[in-house]
Amino acid sequence: MNTLELQGYSGRVRELLERENINIGDEVEVISNGRRYRGILMARYELADPNYITLKLPNGYNIGIRVTENTVVSKISAGVRPTFVRPPKPQTLSGLPNVIIISTGGTIASRVEYRTGAVRPALDAEDLLAIVPELAEIAKIDTEVLYNVWSENIQVQHWIGMAEAIDRSIRKGVDGVVLTHGTDTMGYTAAALSFALQKPPIPIVLVGAQRSSDRPSSDAATNLIAAVATAAKAPFGEVVVAMHKWHSDDVIALHKGTRVVKLHTSSRDAFRSVNSRPIAYYQHGELKVVANDLNPRGSNEYVFKPKFDGRAFLIKFFPSMKPDILNILADMGIKGFIIEGTGLGHVSSDWVPIIRGLTERGIFVGMTSQCKFGRVNMNVYDSGRDLLKAGVVPLDDMLSEVALVKLMWTLGNLGDGAGLEEIKKLMLKNIAGEIYSRSLPNTDSW
């Protein structure tokens, strides 16, 4: 008996099932409390009460039956374990652009899984193509399964791996890259790839879903179609995120990789461009580019710099927060801080001496604002000027998360020997549209 097969069952219920040689998917009969049930034994959520078994009745409903000393469970017939059957892959048409879909996991690639009773990544790029056959009408699709991880488990090494995989595809001459990604940290990855793959000759489109692909209402298909179309046809070579503009399935916004954050936990329109507008929209099968000053497709200024050093730290300041934590972190080996300060870029005045100590040790301290929208300016108030004197570098209108990723990239590329001035110079240089010198009013109301 393969005990690994009885997913979610433990203790005496598991023993009972093993004794009867019953497995998930078998047709069983259960007699409990004077009632007779017939159905298919289903896997159980591991976190649920261990004294119950889950049965799928012939009408498709699942119920939980409490197992007591008097409960009798017997096997009627062995069943087939439920598996996902991939629909046939659509035929490829000739004369279409080449697009590669690289999958890394996340909701877009997830479906029901019983280990925890939640959804788990289980579909790869190939499956997605089979589920959304329309993609084959837009481009000739290649697929690559790079990772299968939830986005909260993404590490700096994954960014490097993704950048390398994309770079390989660029060198192979594809017309566009689509990267499927969990949405939670997709904004960070988009920034990382923007710095690692500068001025790419083709569009690099990150795409995710807020509703898993095993649901009829999943946003995966519409997002994916827009992403593939953008990768295949967009006139720009940029790292972008393709997600719903609003609650409707009609318009997909394409956000610049260094300008995008997830601002909602669950809604389809979770991703927003901050301090800028989306650079394009995909609607009714058409891509409408609204930004100018984009890197054109086919440009030959492509730079590949896939190095990151994870020893950077993002700190959100709050009232009464003590600065000692900075020293402790520095002692642990942190080489640079991004402080998300208040308003125009402030922290409590008792932070000034500590920060001065850090910069004197050659540790970078940059300032962004927890206001999310707007630009830091540390010349307006005394407290700002004191921080400047202590060596804090104001990071303009850069998003905090983007500044953090950029610092990791800067540390990675300059190496351990880099001086503070060198780091500062690179941090303040606009690499991939993360710094805009002009601030515009918010006209994209939401």
Place this chain on the structure above:
Amino acid sequence: MEDYSSIKLKVGLEIHRQLDTKRKLFCDCPTEEVEGGETITFVRKLREVQSELGTVDAAAIFESKKQRTIVYHANLKNVCLVEMDEEPPHNLNPEALEVALMVALLLDSKPVDEVHVMRKIVIDGSNTTGFQRTCIIGIGGEIKIKNKTIPIQMITLEEDAARIIEVRKDEVHYDLSRLGIPLIEISTEPVIESPEEAMEVAYAIGRMLRATGKVKRGIGTVRQDLNISIKDGAPIEIKGVQELELIQKVVENEVKRQLHLLRIKEELLKRGVKKEDVWSAKPVDVTHIFSKTSSRIIKRQLEAGGVVYAIVLKGFAGLLGLQPSPGIRLGAEIAGRVKAWSDVEGIFHTDELPNYGITSEEVKALKDATGAGEYDAVVIVAAERDKALDAVEVIKERAAEALDGVPEETRAARPDGTTVYMRPRPGSARMYPETDIPPIVISQELIERLRARLPKTLDVVAQQLVEKYGLSKQLANDLIDSEVVEDFEEIVSKTGVSPTVVASTLTEVLRSLRREGINVEKITKAHIMRFFELVSCNKVAKEAVRDVLAAVAQKGQNVDQIIDELGLWSPPISEVEDRIKMLVEEHKQEIFADEKKAVAKLMGKLMKDYRGRVDGALINSMLIKAIRALKSESDKF
């Protein structure tokens, strides 16, 4: 009238009723209709998915094939991100769970040990998620009618679907206000044996549900689905019967339909028709025949660049148009199927032609072009080419099924009691577990707590009304069915007026006023209470009740003003006494000659004076008293 036992009619009922809980099943939105409020609209697409068993449901494929854009209208006063499928469901509403468990206990059904919320795939757009959340609460149970016990299959709790507002060519519009209202579903075993019995069972279940005091009332709060089969027929699911009274008619019609289809099968077999004949038929382009047609439907299609295809159904002549009862014929079955699958309107068959602007010359040309013989029927479809070819396949499919008799399907009830094809019967493949909601253990303590406070059944309530107030059984049930028992008890206890008078006012009187077209919604309990207060202190006669309440509803004034205006105040009792005395004195002779006749005459005079102002019974007793007095006085002499 059919002999339902000889054809082995078996009917199962599914009764759906909205629960009157404070909030929706999976979010905190109110379950009441809310007027006004900011409304937003958004659009969605749904696509079919595989179930956890790796199969795709036939009903889901059917809907996804139609690929309509879905437009949702959300009133933000009773719709939040949960109904918009933009936020995971909150926990299962405990209030709704308790009501459902209570219903299970009332029906002697066994509550499940652990509730698993499921996703039932429904991708017509009525659920933003593409599935309806549903869970089994109880298994088994029974409901008693007259001399029979009907076993209950199961009791489920589910979220109500969005209300369809409009269907356009490529768009369907839904209002989300109703989505998520808790809905209890009670399904019986298919053991009901006659149309009347089906109605009785639905009525009995309805009464039991109302006993909980936790179900919604009024339009759209109840929906009944029926499963109907007869010997050699097929299980047919009929959805959306709103009125109780329609159940009987729907069952009768479905029996007629199935019997008709069985007779057609027999006839086809007798004629030697085979399925292969149907399947091998090739569509013929007959557009040229109709180039100058006066059929408006075909003309419109041709003008839009469409074509006309014909398909020969060998051996079907006469069978498509055969109509044993209004709306029941094979032609209608085929047209319904085509309309549902390929959205094609222009479909005709030779049994009904020439007609609809199609001439006999065109029919002849059609038969020549297709080589149809005397015993063959020809069906034509006018539509754009792809749709027309699609429709031809659907026609062949349905025609071939005629050789099996009754195809299994889901049908929709129409207000006249007939039904129309809706979709294939969904299977168990459309069930997924709702992974956003962990299983809920139903503890023995909860069950015992609910058992201790089970509501009285309405039969018990009726019996108590009879015993306590001396009402007739019929009037007691009438109070219950009109849902005014509490108002009744309050008015009787506060005014002391005869319970029968109050009860009939709350039921018969209001009902007859409504029948006359009077808006009785304007009459409140306070109006009725005030009226009976005046009756109890002899200020007004109970006979005035109809006139007063009618005027209240029509004029919107209060009871006292209305009585003023209609001059219905009772005169002082002494005035009536004096008038009676005078009359008796005047008619002395007649009274002595024939008392009975004289009383009738005097009552007539008095009622003419006091009708509606003084209680007739009171006048009568006063008159008798006055006559007694007269007689005893005269005896003295």
